[in-house]
Amino acid sequence: MSDIAYTNSSPYDSGEASSSPESALHRPHVLIATAVDAEREAVLRGLGQDGRFDVVAVGVGPAAAAAYTARALARHRYGLVISAGIGGGFAGQAAIGSLVIANAIVAADLGSETPDGFLSVQELGFGTDRIVPDADLSQRWMQALERGGLSAYHGPILTVSTTTGSAESAAFLARRIPGAAAEGMEGFGVATAAAAYELPVLEIRAISNAVGPRDRGAWKIKEALEALEAASSHLLEVLT
Numbered sequence: 001m002s003d004i005a006y007t008n009s010s011p012y013d014s015g016e017a018s019s020s021p022e023s024a025l026h027r028p029h030v031l032i033a034t035a036v037d038a039e040r041e042a043v044l045r046g047l048g049q050d051g052r053f054d055v056v057a058v059g060v061g062p063a064a065a066a067a068y069t070a071r072a073l074a075r076h077r078y079g080l081v082i083s084a085g086i087g088g089g090f091a092g093q094a095a096i097g098s099l100v101i102a103n104a105i106v107a108a109d110l111g112s113e114t115p116d117g118f119l120s121v122q123e124l125g126f127g128t129d130r131i132v133p134d135a136d137l138s139q140r141w142m143q144a145l146e147r148g149g150l151s152a153y154h155g156p157i158l159t160v161s162t163t164t165g166s167a168e169s170a171a172f173l174a175r176r177i178p179g180a181a182a183e184g185m186e187g188f189g190v191a192t193a194a195a196a197y198e199l200p201v202l203e204i205r206a207i208s209n210a211v212g213p214r215d216r217g218a219w220k221i222k223e224a225l226e227a228l229e230a231a232s233s234h235l236l237e238v239l240t
Protein backbone atom coordinates (compact mmCIF):
# COMPACT_ATOMS: atom_id res chain seq x y z
CA MET A 1 0.00 0.00 0.00
CA SER A 2 1.25 3.45 -0.78
CA ASP A 3 0.76 6.34 1.56
CA ILE A 4 -2.16 8.58 0.77
CA ALA A 5 -1.49 10.54 -2.39
CA TYR A 6 -3.73 13.26 -3.71
CA THR A 7 -4.22 14.38 -7.28
CA ASN A 8 -4.69 17.94 -6.18
CA SER A 9 -5.15 20.07 -3.14
CA SER A 10 -8.66 20.36 -1.82
CA PRO A 11 -10.43 23.70 -1.43
CA TYR A 12 -11.19 22.47 2.08
CA ASP A 13 -7.54 21.87 3.00
CA SER A 14 -7.62 24.28 5.89
CA GLY A 15 -11.14 23.35 7.02
CA GLU A 16 -12.27 20.69 9.40
CA ALA A 17 -13.98 17.59 8.10
CA SER A 18 -17.74 17.90 8.28
CA SER A 19 -20.31 15.29 9.16
CA SER A 20 -23.26 17.16 7.65
CA PRO A 21 -25.00 15.07 4.97
CA GLU A 22 -24.94 17.62 2.14
CA SER A 23 -25.67 16.52 -1.38
CA ALA A 24 -22.75 15.31 -3.45
CA LEU A 25 -23.89 17.73 -6.13
CA HIS A 26 -23.69 20.76 -3.84
CA ARG A 27 -20.32 19.76 -2.43
CA PRO A 28 -18.87 17.77 -5.24
CA HIS A 29 -15.40 16.90 -3.94
CA VAL A 30 -15.07 13.14 -4.36
CA LEU A 31 -12.78 10.67 -2.57
CA ILE A 32 -12.01 7.52 -4.57
CA ALA A 33 -10.44 4.66 -2.57
CA THR A 34 -8.62 1.88 -4.41
CA ALA A 35 -6.70 -0.97 -2.79
CA VAL A 36 -3.41 -0.73 -4.69
CA ASP A 37 -1.47 1.78 -6.77
CA ALA A 38 -2.14 0.03 -10.10
CA GLU A 39 -5.87 0.56 -9.56
CA ARG A 40 -5.30 4.15 -8.42
CA GLU A 41 -3.32 4.89 -11.58
CA ALA A 42 -6.03 3.36 -13.79
CA VAL A 43 -8.66 5.58 -12.14
CA LEU A 44 -6.45 8.66 -12.55
CA ARG A 45 -5.91 7.88 -16.25
CA GLY A 46 -9.66 7.69 -16.71
CA LEU A 47 -10.41 10.89 -14.84
CA GLY A 48 -7.81 13.03 -16.59
CA GLN A 49 -7.29 16.44 -15.07
CA ASP A 50 -10.25 17.12 -12.85
CA GLY A 51 -9.68 18.86 -9.55
CA ARG A 52 -12.83 17.46 -7.94
CA PHE A 53 -11.39 13.98 -7.37
CA ASP A 54 -8.83 12.73 -4.86
CA VAL A 55 -7.72 9.16 -5.52
CA VAL A 56 -6.13 7.25 -2.66
CA ALA A 57 -4.67 3.72 -2.39
CA VAL A 58 -5.94 2.54 1.00
CA GLY A 59 -4.54 -1.00 1.10
CA VAL A 60 -5.92 -4.50 0.72
CA GLY A 61 -8.75 -5.75 2.92
CA PRO A 62 -11.64 -4.13 4.79
CA ALA A 63 -9.67 -3.09 7.89
CA ALA A 64 -6.97 -1.14 6.04
CA ALA A 65 -9.59 0.28 3.69
CA ALA A 66 -11.76 1.55 6.57
CA ALA A 67 -8.84 3.01 8.51
CA TYR A 68 -7.17 4.81 5.60
CA THR A 69 -10.46 6.01 4.11
CA ALA A 70 -11.42 7.44 7.50
CA ARG A 71 -8.02 9.12 7.71
CA ALA A 72 -8.59 10.78 4.33
CA LEU A 73 -12.10 11.86 5.33
CA ALA A 74 -10.75 13.41 8.52
CA ARG A 75 -8.34 15.56 6.51
CA HIS A 76 -10.66 17.04 3.90
CA ARG A 77 -14.34 17.62 3.28
CA TYR A 78 -15.94 15.39 0.69
CA GLY A 79 -19.43 15.01 -0.71
CA LEU A 80 -19.09 11.48 -2.04
CA VAL A 81 -16.89 8.40 -1.45
CA ILE A 82 -16.24 5.70 -4.06
CA SER A 83 -14.66 2.28 -3.53
CA ALA A 84 -13.08 1.27 -6.85
CA GLY A 85 -10.94 -1.63 -7.97
CA ILE A 86 -10.69 -4.96 -9.70
CA GLY A 87 -12.65 -7.92 -8.40
CA GLY A 88 -13.98 -11.39 -8.91
CA GLY A 89 -17.19 -11.93 -10.89
CA PHE A 90 -19.85 -14.51 -10.00
CA ALA A 91 -20.64 -17.04 -12.74
CA GLY A 92 -23.67 -16.08 -14.76
CA GLN A 93 -23.62 -12.53 -13.42
CA ALA A 94 -20.44 -10.66 -14.37
CA ALA A 95 -17.94 -11.78 -17.00
CA ILE A 96 -14.22 -11.03 -17.03
CA GLY A 97 -13.62 -7.53 -18.41
CA SER A 98 -17.09 -6.31 -17.45
CA LEU A 99 -17.99 -3.85 -14.70
CA VAL A 100 -20.22 -4.15 -11.66
CA ILE A 101 -21.73 -1.20 -9.82
CA ALA A 102 -23.06 -2.09 -6.39
CA ASN A 103 -26.70 -1.87 -5.40
CA ALA A 104 -25.62 -3.29 -2.02
CA ILE A 105 -22.21 -3.48 -0.37
CA VAL A 106 -22.28 -6.67 1.68
CA ALA A 107 -19.86 -7.83 4.40
CA ALA A 108 -20.16 -11.42 3.23
CA ASP A 109 -17.92 -13.19 5.73
CA LEU A 110 -18.58 -11.04 8.81
CA GLY A 111 -20.42 -13.25 11.28
CA SER A 112 -20.23 -16.66 12.91
CA GLU A 113 -20.04 -20.19 11.64
CA THR A 114 -22.37 -22.40 13.65
CA PRO A 115 -23.13 -26.13 13.48
CA ASP A 116 -26.30 -25.10 11.61
CA GLY A 117 -24.60 -22.78 9.13
CA PHE A 118 -23.38 -19.21 8.81
CA LEU A 119 -24.96 -16.36 10.79
CA SER A 120 -24.29 -12.84 9.56
CA VAL A 121 -23.39 -10.07 11.99
CA GLN A 122 -26.93 -8.78 11.42
CA GLU A 123 -28.47 -12.12 12.34
CA LEU A 124 -26.26 -12.17 15.43
CA GLY A 125 -27.69 -8.78 16.42
CA PHE A 126 -24.39 -6.92 16.26
CA GLY A 127 -25.06 -4.39 13.52
CA THR A 128 -25.46 -4.46 9.79
CA ASP A 129 -23.83 -6.59 7.12
CA ARG A 130 -24.85 -4.31 4.25
CA ILE A 131 -24.62 -0.67 3.27
CA VAL A 132 -26.79 0.69 0.48
CA PRO A 133 -24.96 2.87 -2.05
CA ASP A 134 -26.50 6.09 -3.37
CA ALA A 135 -29.19 4.82 -5.76
CA ASP A 136 -29.44 7.92 -7.95
CA LEU A 137 -25.68 8.26 -8.53
CA SER A 138 -25.31 4.49 -9.09
CA GLN A 139 -28.06 4.59 -11.69
CA ARG A 140 -26.52 7.60 -13.42
CA TRP A 141 -23.13 5.87 -13.56
CA MET A 142 -24.76 2.72 -14.97
CA GLN A 143 -26.48 4.79 -17.66
CA ALA A 144 -23.24 6.61 -18.50
CA LEU A 145 -21.40 3.27 -18.85
CA GLU A 146 -24.16 1.91 -21.09
CA ARG A 147 -24.06 5.06 -23.24
CA GLY A 148 -20.31 4.51 -23.50
CA GLY A 149 -20.85 0.96 -24.78
CA LEU A 150 -19.35 -0.68 -21.68
CA SER A 151 -20.68 -3.93 -20.30
CA ALA A 152 -21.99 -3.17 -16.80
CA TYR A 153 -24.15 -4.94 -14.22
CA HIS A 154 -25.93 -3.55 -11.19
CA GLY A 155 -25.93 -5.98 -8.28
CA PRO A 156 -24.62 -6.78 -4.81
CA ILE A 157 -20.85 -6.56 -4.39
CA LEU A 158 -19.51 -8.74 -1.60
CA THR A 159 -16.62 -7.75 0.64
CA VAL A 160 -14.52 -10.65 1.95
CA SER A 161 -11.36 -10.81 4.05
CA THR A 162 -10.35 -14.05 2.35
CA THR A 163 -10.84 -14.33 -1.41
CA THR A 164 -13.17 -17.16 -2.32
CA GLY A 165 -11.09 -20.07 -3.60
CA SER A 166 -13.37 -23.00 -4.34
CA ALA A 167 -16.50 -23.74 -6.36
CA GLU A 168 -18.28 -24.81 -3.15
CA SER A 169 -17.59 -21.50 -1.39
CA ALA A 170 -18.64 -19.54 -4.48
CA ALA A 171 -21.92 -21.48 -4.70
CA PHE A 172 -22.52 -21.01 -0.97
CA LEU A 173 -22.11 -17.21 -1.26
CA ALA A 174 -24.30 -17.05 -4.36
CA ARG A 175 -27.05 -18.94 -2.50
CA ARG A 176 -26.74 -16.87 0.66
CA ILE A 177 -26.68 -13.50 -1.12
CA PRO A 178 -29.14 -13.68 -4.03
CA GLY A 179 -27.90 -11.88 -7.13
CA ALA A 180 -24.31 -11.63 -5.82
CA ALA A 181 -22.48 -10.16 -8.80
CA ALA A 182 -18.92 -9.46 -7.69
CA GLU A 183 -16.47 -9.87 -4.85
CA GLY A 184 -13.74 -7.57 -3.57
CA MET A 185 -11.92 -6.99 -0.31
CA GLU A 186 -12.41 -3.31 0.48
CA GLY A 187 -15.95 -2.08 -0.29
CA PHE A 188 -17.52 -2.59 3.14
CA GLY A 189 -14.54 -0.95 4.86
CA VAL A 190 -14.67 2.10 2.60
CA ALA A 191 -18.46 2.28 2.99
CA THR A 192 -18.23 2.03 6.78
CA ALA A 193 -15.86 5.01 6.86
CA ALA A 194 -18.21 6.95 4.56
CA ALA A 195 -21.18 6.09 6.79
CA ALA A 196 -19.31 7.39 9.83
CA TYR A 197 -19.16 10.76 8.04
CA GLU A 198 -22.77 10.43 6.80
CA LEU A 199 -21.53 10.55 3.22
CA PRO A 200 -23.01 8.76 0.21
CA VAL A 201 -20.96 5.90 -1.16
CA LEU A 202 -20.60 3.99 -4.44
CA GLU A 203 -18.66 0.85 -5.29
CA ILE A 204 -17.40 -0.36 -8.65
CA ARG A 205 -15.49 -3.54 -9.51
CA ALA A 206 -13.86 -4.27 -12.86
CA ILE A 207 -13.86 -8.04 -13.20
CA SER A 208 -10.39 -9.64 -13.46
CA ASN A 209 -11.32 -13.23 -12.59
CA ALA A 210 -14.17 -15.57 -11.84
CA VAL A 211 -15.09 -16.12 -8.20
CA GLY A 212 -14.17 -19.74 -7.53
CA PRO A 213 -11.15 -22.06 -7.65
CA ARG A 214 -8.09 -19.85 -7.30
CA ASP A 215 -5.95 -19.56 -10.44
CA ARG A 216 -3.99 -16.34 -9.99
CA GLY A 217 -2.12 -16.85 -13.27
CA ALA A 218 -5.42 -16.62 -15.16
CA TRP A 219 -6.45 -13.24 -13.71
CA LYS A 220 -6.96 -10.72 -16.53
CA ILE A 221 -5.59 -7.76 -14.61
CA LYS A 222 -4.68 -5.66 -17.65
CA GLU A 223 -8.20 -6.00 -19.12
CA ALA A 224 -9.78 -5.23 -15.76
CA LEU A 225 -7.62 -2.13 -15.24
CA GLU A 226 -8.56 -0.93 -18.73
CA ALA A 227 -12.24 -1.38 -17.87
CA LEU A 228 -11.71 0.50 -14.59
CA GLU A 229 -10.03 3.34 -16.49
CA ALA A 230 -12.92 3.48 -18.98
CA ALA A 231 -15.51 3.47 -16.19
CA SER A 232 -13.67 6.28 -14.40
CA SER A 233 -13.72 8.42 -17.53
CA HIS A 234 -17.55 8.47 -17.27
CA LEU A 235 -17.63 9.72 -13.68
CA LEU A 236 -17.69 13.36 -14.74
CA GLU A 237 -21.08 12.76 -16.44
CA VAL A 238 -22.40 11.32 -13.18
CA LEU A 239 -21.71 14.46 -11.17
CA THR A 240 -22.89 17.05 -13.67
Ligand SMILES: O=C(O)c1cccc(C(=O)CC[C@H]2O[C@@H](n3cnc4c(=O)[nH]cnc43)[C@H](O)[C@@H]2O)c1
Pocket residue numbers: 035036038039059060061085086087088089160162163164183184185186208209210211212221
Ligand atom coordinates in the same frame (compact mmCIF):
# COMPACT_ATOMS: atom_id res chain seq x y z
O1 LIG B 1 -0.39 -7.70 -9.89
C1 LIG B 1 -0.88 -6.67 -10.37
O2 LIG B 1 -0.39 -6.05 -11.33
C2 LIG B 1 -2.11 -6.14 -9.76
C3 LIG B 1 -2.67 -4.99 -10.30
C4 LIG B 1 -3.83 -4.51 -9.74
C5 LIG B 1 -4.43 -5.17 -8.68
C6 LIG B 1 -3.86 -6.32 -8.17
C7 LIG B 1 -4.47 -7.02 -7.06
O3 LIG B 1 -4.08 -8.11 -6.70
C8 LIG B 1 -5.56 -6.33 -6.39
C9 LIG B 1 -6.06 -7.06 -5.18
C10 LIG B 1 -7.49 -6.65 -5.01
O4 LIG B 1 -8.27 -7.24 -6.00
C11 LIG B 1 -9.53 -7.52 -5.51
N1 LIG B 1 -9.90 -8.84 -6.01
C12 LIG B 1 -9.63 -9.29 -7.25
N2 LIG B 1 -10.18 -10.49 -7.45
C13 LIG B 1 -10.80 -10.82 -6.32
C14 LIG B 1 -11.57 -11.96 -5.93
O5 LIG B 1 -11.80 -12.92 -6.67
N3 LIG B 1 -12.06 -11.96 -4.66
C15 LIG B 1 -11.85 -10.93 -3.82
N4 LIG B 1 -11.14 -9.83 -4.16
C16 LIG B 1 -10.63 -9.78 -5.40
C17 LIG B 1 -9.46 -7.34 -4.01
O6 LIG B 1 -10.24 -6.23 -3.69
C18 LIG B 1 -8.00 -7.10 -3.71
O7 LIG B 1 -7.77 -6.05 -2.84
C19 LIG B 1 -2.69 -6.81 -8.71
